[in-house]
Amino acid sequence: MRKVKNIIPEVVVRRLPRYFRLLSELEREGKDRISSSVISKRLNITASQVRQDFSHFGAFGLQGYGYDVNFLKEEIKNILGLDKEYNVVIIGAGNIGKALANYKKFNNQGINITAVFDIQTKNIELPNGLEVSHIDTFSDFAKNNKVDIAVITTQGEAVEDLAKTIKECSIPAIWNFSHFYIQSDEKTAVENINLNESMFTLIYLLNNLENK
Amino acid sequence: MRKVKNIIPEVVVRRLPRYFRLLSELEREGKDRISSSVISKRLNITASQVRQDFSHFGAFGLQGYGYDVNFLKEEIKNILGLDKEYNVVIIGAGNIGKALANYKKFNNQGINITAVFDIQTKNIELPNGLEVSHIDTFSDFAKNNKVDIAVITTQGEAVEDLAKTIKECSIPAIWNFSHFYIQSDEKTAVENINLNESMFTLIYLLNNLENK
Numbered sequence: 266m267r268k269v270k271n272i273i274p275e276v277v278v279r280r281l282p283r284y285f286r287l288l289s290e291l292e293r294e295g296k297d298r299i300s301s302s303v304i305s306k307r308l309n310i311t312a313s314q315v316r317q318d319f320s321h322f323g324a325f326g327l328q329g330y331g332y333d334v335n336f337l338k339e340e341i342k343n344i345l346g347l348d349k350e351y352n353v354v355i356i357g358a359g360n361i362g363k364a365l366a367n368y369k370k371f372n373n374q375g376i377n378i379t380a381v382f383d384i385q386t387k388n389i390e391l392p393n394g395l396e397v398s399h400i401d402t403f404s405d406f407a408k409n410n411k412v413d414i415a416v417i418t419t420q421g422e423a424v425e426d427l428a429k430t431i432k433e434c435s436i437p438a439i440w441n442f443s444h445f446y447i448q449s450d451e452k453t454a455v456e457n458i459n460l461n462e463s464m465f466t467l468i469y470l471l472n473n474l475e476n477k
Numbered sequence: 478m479r480k481v482k483n484i485i486p487e488v489v490v491r492r493l494p495r496y497f498r499l500l501s502e503l504e505r506e507g508k509d510r511i512s513s514s515v516i517s518k519r520l521n522i523t524a525s526q527v528r529q530d531f532s533h534f535g536a537f538g539l540q541g542y543g544y545d546v547n548f549l550k551e552e553i554k555n556i557l558g559l560d561k562e563y564n565v566v567i568i569g570a571g572n573i574g575k576a577l578a579n580y581k582k583f584n585n586q587g588i589n590i591t592a593v594f595d596i597q598t599k600n601i602e603l604p605n606g607l608e609v610s611h612i613d614t615f616s617d618f619a620k621n622n623k624v625d626i627a628v629i630t631t632q633g634e635a636v637e638d639l640a641k642t643i644k645e646c647s648i649p650a651i652w653n654f655s656h657f658y659i660q661s662d663e664k665t666a667v668e669n670i671n672l673n674e675s676m677f678t679l680i681y682l683l684n685n686l687e688n689k
Contacts (some may be wrong), residue, residue, distance in 0.1 A: 275678075282677040283658065309660045345677050346684035360576030363671040367572060370656075370673060376680075389667040414679065438683040440676065444582075448493065448521045454682035456675050462583060463668050464652065465557050466487075467626065468588075470666035472558035 273321045273344065280318055281341050283308055288338035300331035351373040352411050356427065357418035358383040358397045361442055365416060366391050376414075383419075407434035414438040417447075429446055485533045485556065492530055493553050495520055500550035512543035562587040564623050568639065569630035570595040570609045573654055577628060578603050588626075592618055597630075619646035626650040629659075 273281075287307055291299055299365040301319075316326065319337070322344055326332045330432065342348055353371075355362050358381050366378055378395065386397045406412075415431045417424060417439060424445040431439055431453075438454045441447045449455040485493075499519055503511055517524040528538065531549070534556055538544045554560055561643075565583075567574045570593050578590055590607065598609045610618065618624075627643045629636060629651060636657040643651055643665075650666045655661045661667040 278681050279674060279678050281681070282671070284571065285677070286656070309658055344681070346680045347677065349684075350679070351680060351683075360572050360579060361663040364572030364576060365672075368672065372677070374677075376676065411681065423637070437686060438679050440679055444498070446521055451687050453678055454686055456679040456682070458670065459494070459673060461498070462491060462494040462576075463670060464583070464588065465497070465559065465586075466491050466520060467650050467652055467666055467668040468558045469490050469493070469556070470661070470668070471625065472561075474649060474666055475663050 266396050275383060277318050277321050278345075280310065280344055280462050283310075284315075284318070285338065285341045285345065285347070288334055288341065291334050292338060296334050298331045298335050299337075301326055303331075318359060351413040351414060352377055352379045353414045354378070354380045354382065354403075355416045355418060356382045356400065356403065358385070358389045358391070359418060362416075362418040363389070363391070365418065366395060379410065379412070382406075397417070404430060404434060407431075407436060412436045414440060416440040416442070418442045482638075485669075489518065489530050489533050490557075492522065493557055496524075496530070497550065497553045497557065497559070500546055502554065503546050504550060508546050510543045511546050511549075513538055515543075559586055562589060563625040564589055564591045565626045565628060566590070566592045566594065566615075566618070566624050567628045567630060568594045568612065570597070570601045570603070574628075574630040575601070575603070577630065578607060579681060591622065591624070594618075614640060614647060619643075619648060624648045627653055628652040628654070630654045632656060 284304070287304060301312040301315040304310070304315045319325070319332070322340060324332065324337055324340060353376055355366055355378060362381060362383070366381055371378070381391060381395055381397050382400045382403045383397050384400050385391070386399050389397045391397065412434070413436070415436045415438070417427060419427070420443050426444040428439065428445070428447045435452070437452065439447055440456060441457045444461065445457060446457055446459070447455045496516070499516060500628045513524040513527040516522070516527045525683065531537070531544070532550060536544065536549055536552060552579050565588055567578055567590060574593060578593055583590070592616045593607055594605060594612045595601070595609050596612050598611050601609045624646070625648070627650070629639060629649045631639070632655050636655040640651065640657070640659045647664070649664065651659055653667060656671065656673065658669055658671070659667045
């Protein structure tokens with residue numbers, strides 16, 4: 266396989282999961298091949314965008330044949346890194362923490378939630394026999410277990426220290442749902458999901474609809 | 478005030494809520510003015526990016542003085558549309574729906590959650606005296622009440638029909654947490670938050686860290 270590291274623009278990477286999901290569906294439906302125009306219709310992405318996206322990792326459709334569903338799916342799976350397993354810990358067992366711990370789609374993709382931490386450890390129902398551990402035990406856990414991704418679902422000022430601790434524990438990825446913006450660096454990948462920012466952006470878009 | 482409609486790039490709009498939050502904090506701290514370099518440090522955005530962002534809506538800092546905190550805050554508040562009130566309904570009373578219904582920060586910004594719908598209406602605890610209504614009553618509610626934003630937190634195939642119903646009810650904005658990608662159009666603003674896409678992107682970034 267061609268080396269693909271670091272050559273795919275992030276905006277394209279963000280569309281790959283949608284292609285991956287569609288290709289998995291098509292495979293279950295028994296389809297062997299697919300045209301860019303069908304992908305376009307099912308994902309609301311223009312066909313030329315689809316072809317351009319796929320060309321980034323050397324996948325070219327054949328005129329009148331289209332793309333090989335299984336090959337394309339495996340290619341995208343490898344590019345995303347979904348051919349491996351990931352251990353994930355969730356910090357904060359509130360509603361968002363619980364929602365993520367219960368998120369069934371992750372299990373099928375090698376994404377294993379191995380621990381949940383909070384300042385309160387009682388009366389919280391979690392799936393798969395998971396229990397809530399006290400946040401004070403987090404550092405020790407991270408040092409003694411392989412943790413690939415730490416999910417922050419807590420709020421407030423403690424998040425800044427928490428981010429520092431996660432980086433000190435050499436956990437290479439943070440999925441951050443707090444208000445505090447965490448910067449990625451050479452050793453830490455970060456995805457910030459800020460609900461306020463998203464809601465406020467939606468309100469801006471709503472107020473600027475063309476035909477309002 | 479200058480007309481600012483449709484001239485601010487979306488990437489800048491997405492940073493405005495962070496500026497707004499910082500400026501609100503600074504106001505509470507009693508600060509009258511602020512330099513781009515201090516904003517830069519507190520938000521992890523370069524000072525030149527800050528100055529460029531603000532210039533989009535005609536806010537220019539004075540050399541040696543900086544920006545007027547209150548003026549800038551009010552300006553951003555108006556641009557985002559946070560000077561008005563918004564009625565929000567949540568569809569789906571699972572963990573994500575509950576998390577959003579409990580999200581206290583919204584209340585202070587004129588974002589009022591006025592109803593929650595689900596196929597099950599029993600045994601779900603919600604704040605502010607909210608009760609869960611049956612999803613079958615959603616259309617009627619939307620026709621008889623002003624709804625500005627519909628939040629979709631359900632999953633599965635019904636989401637496509639739900640999106641259609643929301644658009645038919647002329648609700649002008651959708652905040653979509655489902656796997657189904659909803660396209661914005663002339664009459665409907667849409668923010669899609671897809672947790673799978675975000676997690677898979679994080680995994681890609683993790684696998685492509687430079688110093689890994």
